[in-house]
Amino acid sequence: MGKSGYVTLAGRPNVGKSTLLNRIVGRKIAITSPLAQTTRNRITGVLTRQDLQIIFVDTPGIMREKSKLNKIMVSTSIKSGGESDLLVYMADATKISIKEEKFTLQRLMGVKASKILAINKIDAVKKNDLLSLIDEMNKIALFTEIFPISARTGDGVDEMVDHIARVLPEGPQFYPDDMVTDQPEEFFIGEIIREKAFMNLSQELPYSTAVVVESVEDKPEGVTVIGAIIYVERESQKGIMIGKGGSMLKKIGSQARVELEERFQVKIYMDLRVKVRDKWTVNERSLMNLGYKK
Known part of the structure; x- marks a missing residue:
């Protein structure tokens, strides 16, 4: 062993x-x-x-x-x-x-x-x-x-x-040889989107941001369509996240798409939306709904 x-x-x-x-x-x-x-x-x-x-x-x-x-x-x-x-x-x-x-x-x-x-x-x-x-x-x-x-x-x-x-002690092998993480694909996609939001937004807004990947759909024409929602806590934050003429949201989506295309070696279309969930960082039910559990 x-x-x-x-x-x-x-x-x-x-x-x-x-x-x-x-x-x-x-x-x-x-x-x-x-x-x-x-x-x-x-x-x-x-x-x-x-x-x-x-x-x-x-x-x-x-x-x-x-x-x-x-x-x-x-x-x-x-x-x-x-x-x-x-x-x-x-x-x-x-x-x-x-x-x-x-x-x-x-x-x-x-x-x-x-x-x-x-x-x-x-x-x-x-x-x-x-x-x-x-x-x-x-x-x-x-x-x-x-x-x-x-x-x-x-x-x-x-x-x-x-x-x-x-x-380390003697023990069995828990995962296959070729597995480097047990995180689901949707979780990784959401994390990459959140990373790009962190990199592009300043001050406190990134800490009020959560991402939920709603769908990952492989189309017959060889394109993977990713649908995700970026949650913020206030309407004013929503405006900043979207940016003038949608510029910030497009930037975040574009950067995430480039990295994910390189990772998965497929063409990706990002469908990002921004929604407000009031004070979600201090609301236990909202935290659970967004995947944060004790």
Whole structure:
């Protein structure tokens, strides 16, 4: 029997967890953006080698909750950590705050799995500063190993994965050799649309945005028609999302279409609409209807 196990990627928002997951599995399965809280759901990435399968789980960044959506995201992260064989706690070397790291790690105190520390973005800090950060992080939590890495360049990532492979228990293979994620196609499509909204919209609007893919239909002429709704919280946000003469919505749709065509190798037609769902980020029923559940 080979080795297998679940490894949760946890940490504060926007520390590079999704970039690391994509790097490890060799394919984009989790969206990224410069904005915090881009990841809202558990994203599973599967790495399969001979006699080894590691299931990595990317989780939403742990923050001080301000809304019901935030609370669901934090709950998702903590629950995932509790179900894993190993937890990788990620910190951004360029913006480590000992106070905030301590707060985040306290939220994970109930996780019984061993914890390793991955300090990301080492390509952006001086070596002396990095050593100081490692020393500071060592004082606030008990990590079995510490790995300075760069999820962007790949520096240190293979060494960390090799260590994870060594410490995982014996176990069965959970997924087929060629599977890198268990996320449904519709979920990935919705995430790409949301990523493009995040990349093109500023300030608070992206955080009030949710995407529901209603249909994916393959037409006989070789075109896949995707129907999706972008939800916002207020009428004023709807106007911004659509843009003058529909310019913003067209831009988001075009960027999503290009990436999805490259991914699926088919011609795609995007049918995007924008609807208002009042205060959906703080309404439990709306959150459930949009796919956000505890």
